[in-house]
Amino acid sequence: MGDDPHRPRRTKKEPVSLCLPMGLDEADMQRLDQIIGRRRRIKRDQSLYRMGDRFDMLYAIRLGHFKTYQVNSNGSQQITGFQMAGELLGMDAIGTSRHQCEAVALEDSEVCEIPFSQLEELFQDMPVLLRQFHRIMSKEISREQGVMLTLNSMSAQQKLAAFLVNLSSRYATRGYSASRFQLRMTREEIGNYLGLAVESVSRLLSNLKKNGVIDVSHRDLELLDLPTLRSIALGADPCS
Template identity: 50%
Template sequence: MDIENIKVACSSCNLRELCLPLGLSAEEMQKLDHVISTRRRVKRGAALFNAGDPFTSLYAVRSGFFKTSVTSADGRDQVTGFQMAGEIIGMDGIVHDKHSCAAIALEDAEVCVLPFDRLEQLSREFRTLQHHIHKIMSREIVRDHGVMLLLGSMRAEERLAAFLLNLVQRLHARGFSQSELILRMTREEIGSYLGMKLETVSRTFSRFMDEGIIEVKQRYVHIKNTQALQMLVNPQSNGCAAS
């Protein structure tokens, strides 16, 4: 892992609207810039942190993709999430002061290090930051509930459709296409996250291709019929976008 002690100016970062609250004053932004002063580069396949590591910081993804995973009692890795630029990693460590999962880079990545004790102290000084941290935590809870719904009540094609829609919507919020994406994770990792066997993931991708819903070339995916995916996830939506 390569750590760079280079000053990071949140005020000039093009992702600030995604991972920082709006409405901070110039003085508050200056204080935040002082706290978030380190960038860390993580090579593809390397761990940003591992389960059991002491919790000291949150990490804002500046570039690249990560997966978080836990290891089951029998030694199998279970993927618990995928994180991209503008999202925060590391909140799993808050409750016990140590990380309960591992965060692995799926491609060369870079994060901004947010020392939690200093961030917590600063959040008490101005409520806008405190409120934003609470929103981030709430969003993670909602996301976990969404995954539980996927695993508990949806068929294979519904799970994969919901996954693709969620991924492309998150990417679109970062300025990318609404219908095209590059999968940074393997099909095996998708299956682990969605509770599906690799063969089922591949068979479902093939079905979507055969029905003209998507086009796939290696890791490139072109969603040709967004409405068909939405109807799979929510048959009552009549093609309305999922929230």
């Protein structure tokens, strides 16, 4: 994949070690590196795995973005999350050995395959790795649960503000700009995830732009006033 001028730019040097930084020393990183399998490229709109597929791999996103979704009883999709480089896919299947959702690339992406059986063997010899993995799982579960519980009690404006603040924080954690990035998901997908009509998403983005909180053009987004955006997410209404 060639360089994409719209990809978020790192604000610090990208680590050259692995697809998934784990905070390990060099020797342990080398052992982990040995079990990581091929780098797999996933084209835009292609599925990495589907609901019900047998679980044998975790996937560390090296490049690109994904969405995960489940299919409701009426056959419609319900998006359950958006994932970006530096995050893990497939943890939903650890307990059942079957994937509970479908993961689809939002753009041309690349993942590193991590055979879970070999990872479990490493856990026995490397308690530090096991602790780090538990920490990653705990943070991911807490983040998803926190987002879903919070969104249920929010107004439409709060939901969108919280969504943008969450994206900003995750990009910053991974060394990207916290204020300038491109929305890899469509307005429809954002609305599906937040439980909002696409018209509401477009209207709310326009209102935030009108009030100088953000600047948005198609999918290019700049957070001009992150403190105000955070205040909106917490229930303040400075844009009224």
